[in-house]
Amino acid sequence: MSVTTSADLLERADQLARELAASSQEVNQDQWEQFDNTVYRTLYELIAADRADPAYTEEGTNRLLQALRGYPAPLQFPPERTFSVEYAAQVMDLTTEQIRKDIWNGRLRAVKDGDRHVLPAQSVSRIQRGIPPADPTDPHPLSRVSVALGAFADLVGDHHRTRAGVQLSEQTRADTVRRVLALTAVAAQYTVKHTGIEAIERPVLLAKYASTYINALDPSPRRIHALDNLVASIPDGKASTVNQELDAAMHDWRAVAQREVRRLVPSTEALAAVANQGVRIYSVTHHLLQRPGYDERPSPADRQRCSAALREGGVALRDAQLALRGLTSLTVPAHDFVTSSRALFATLQQVRQLADARDPELDTEAAIASLARACTIESELLSEARPSPSSLLHSGLLFAPARRLPTNLERLEPRAKGRFIPVQLNDVPELGWRWELAARKAPEVEATVGHLVVGRDQVELPHGIEFGL
Amino acid sequence: MSDHTSTEALLEEAAGQLHAAAEFAEALGGADVFSEWHGLASQISLTAAGVSHDPAAPTQYPSTVSARLRTAIDTLNGITPLLGPPDLALWIWHIRELLHLVRDMELR
Numbered sequence: 042m043s044v045t046t047s048a049d050l051l052e053r054a055d056q057l058a059r060e061l062a063a064s065s066q067e068v069n070q071d072q073w074e075q076f077d078n079t080v081y082r083t084l085y086e087l088i089a090a091d092r093a094d095p096a097y098t099e100e101g102t103n104r105l106l107q108a109l110r111g112y113p114a115p116l117q118f119p120p121e122r123t124f125s126v127e128y129a130a131q132v133m134d135l136t137t138e139q140i141r142k143d144i145w146n147g148r149l150r151a152v153k154d155g156d157r158h159v160l161p162a163q164s165v166s167r168i169q170r171g172i173p174p175a176d177p178t179d180p181h182p183l184s185r186v187s188v189a190l191g192a193f194a195d196l197v198g199d200h201h202r203t204r205a206g207v208q209l210s211e212q213t214r215a216d217t218v219r220r221v222l223a224l225t226a227v228a229a230q231y232t233v234k235h236t237g238i239e240a241i242e243r244p245v246l247l248a249k250y251a252s253t254y255i256n257a258l259d260p261s262p263r264r265i266h267a268l269d270n271l272v273a274s275i276p277d278g279k280a281s282t283v284n285q286e287l288d289a290a291m292h293d294w295r296a297v298a299q300r301e302v303r304r305l306v307p308s309t310e311a312l313a314a315v316a317n318q319g320v321r322i323y324s325v326t327h328h329l330l331q332r333p334g335y336d337e338r339p340s341p342a343d344r345q346r347c348s349a350a351l352r353e354g355g356v357a358l359r360d361a362q363l364a365l366r367g368l369t370s371l372t373v374p375a376h377d378f379v380t381s382s383r384a385l386f387a388t389l390q391q392v393r394q395l396a397d398a399r400d401p402e403l404d405t406e407a408a409i410a411s412l413a414r415a416c417t418i419e420s421e422l423l424s425e426a427r428p429s430p431s432s433l434l435h436s437g438l439l440f441a442p443a444r445r446l447p448t449n450l451e452r453l454e455p456r457a458k459g460r461f462i463p464v465q466l467n468d469v470p471e472l473g474w475r476w477e478l479a480a481r482k483a484p485e486v487e488a489t490v491g492h493l494v495v496g497r498d499q500v501e502l503p504h505g506i507e508f509g510l
Numbered sequence: 511m512s513d514h515t516s517t518e519a520l521l522e523e524a525a526g527q528l529h530a531a532a533e534f535a536e537a538l539g540g541a542d543v544f545s546e547w548h549g550l551a552s553q554i555s556l557t558a559a560g561v562s563h564d565p566a567a568p569t570q571y572p573s574t575v576s577a578r579l580r581t582a583i584d585t586l587n588g589i590t591p592l593l594g595p596p597d598l599a600l601w602i603w604h605i606r607e608l609l610h611l612v613r614d615m616e617l618r
Contacts, residue, residue: 048592051591051592052590052591052592055591055592055598055599056591058599059587059591059599059602062599062602062603062606063606216596217596219596219597220591220592220596220597220599222597223596223597223598223599223600224599224600226600226603227599227600227602227603230603230607231603252600255596255597255600308559309559310555310556310558310559311556311559313552313555313556314552314553314555314556317548317549317552318549318552320543320544320548320549321546321549323544324543324544324546324549327544328544352543352544355543355544356543359543359548362552369559369563371563373559373560374556374559374560376560376597376600376604378556379556379557379560379604380604382553382556383553383604383607383608383611386549386550386553386611387611389549390546390611390614390615393546442564461563461564
């Protein structure tokens with residue numbers, strides 16, 4: 042007799058997600074919907090299936106329930122469940138008054154539960170046709186993940202319904218939910234890259250949702266959960282040109298970077314990445330301005346002034362970045378920040394390449410205006426981040442391996458044992474000043490570049506900033 | 511060596527390989543403050559911070575940034591899924607995405 046535990050199935054799903062990441066097969070709509078539906082079912086079984094209904098439908102502070110409620114409009118709900126009017130309004134993007142009116146008019150099926158109406162799952166589900174489970178014989182890597190995850194959800198569900206075995210602790214649930222969310226983020230980001238542009242909206246939503254809640258469920262005591270939950274803003278527009286991609290990438294990055302620098306104990310690597318992203322922004326701006334054939338409206342003197350400011354600013358920001366090298370606050374950067382940083386870096390690379398190739402797909406003037414906006418964002422971020430390195434230092438929250446710091450008597454033992462120790466002011470005497478200087482230079486760059494694009498009206502659209510006519 | 515110690519050691523080893531990749535990218539950027547390689551190095555260091563804060567010195571130094579990233583992926587893939595951090599699969603994904611970026615840069 043062979044025995045398969047839920048741990049075996051989760052391990053299998055995790056392993057298959059890694060294999061999926063290494064593959065390059067296209068994903069079709071059915072495969073994606075099966076995966077999407079399986080993820081929700083898995084989270085539901087892990088988080089809510091064995092809880093009393095009111096805990097699921099009412100507002101609460103339980104982080105796992107918040108994560109489940111945050112799932113972007115599930116395609117289908119477990120058939121045996123009923124939902125409150127308030128919850129139905131949330132997932133159907135309607136007001137509670139509209140829901141009650143639809144129930145009154147017979148457009149929505151509801152049943153009486155005591156003195157209130159509740160809605161059966163079918164009334165709330167976005168997709169009324171059945172979504173079959175993934176085919177176990179389908180060799181597609183995403184289907185294989187769905188099958189393993191579905192089997193895991195079935196086993197957890199059977200456990201709840203038979204009331205056999207042990208109850209999962211909240212910590213075990215949170216840990217398991219984070220694993221499921223991690224492989225969801227991988228599968229969703231994979232699908233974004235390997236499916237048609239018309240079908241990416243839902244995977245984009247799921248990728249953002251999963252990344253956000255992996256961080257929100259992080260047990261690290263230094264994390265401010267309330268702030269993490271604030272930024273799960275999801276743009277509903279899609280970028281269709283490289284200029285729009287640039288605006289969208291900046292828009293996303295700004296939101297998560299702001300949250301990173303505002304963390305109670307920010308990640309030093311995240312702070313360094315914010316400074317470095319500024320250097321990239323300045324670099325591409327400089328490159329576009331110097332490109333032969335660029336609109337001659339800015340005078341040569343203006344362009345020269347701008348070029349010098351960008352280079353000086355770049356040096357200041359790079360010095361600030363390098364001042365943090367080898368130091369750590371032992372805080373892990375959030376996944377969505379890592380993703381957004383990489384996405385903006387990649388988009389800036391693309392803009393630069395298209396400019397070099399004089400590709401007509403790139404509107405150079407609009408790109409420079411967008412980069413001017415990026416300079417403003419960078420300036421704001423550095424202004425907020427400026428005190429952080431010094432605060433970390435003075436609070437004893439900035440660490441380095443003892444072997445990398447000058448030796449004294451107190452440091453001999455931690456050095457021998459390979460430990461981290463708090464960094465002292467005399468170890469990094471220029472740290473605070475470097476960040477001060479970067480934060481002073483950034484507004485100068487912002488003003489100089491902004492001078493070149495003055496007069497264009499900026500309009501905020503769902504995918505980011507665009508310019509009016 | 512316990513499973514926990516072994517997992518920690520592999521995470522530290524992978525972080526060390528990522529730092530080695532970042533250092534190589536820094537070296538390619540040289541003294542040019544606007545070099546794209548410095549930007550890439552920053553992205554790699556950011557990702558390394560998610561893998562481990564205590565990078566171990568690598569035992570091998572492949573001759574390209576992409577080869578160093580691949581070594582890190584192979585090391586992390588050596589961790590049994592449920593023994594690693596819950597979000598390990600996503601960190602591996604981040605490194606794979608960096609690998610795509612590096613390949614484009616190395617081809618130019």
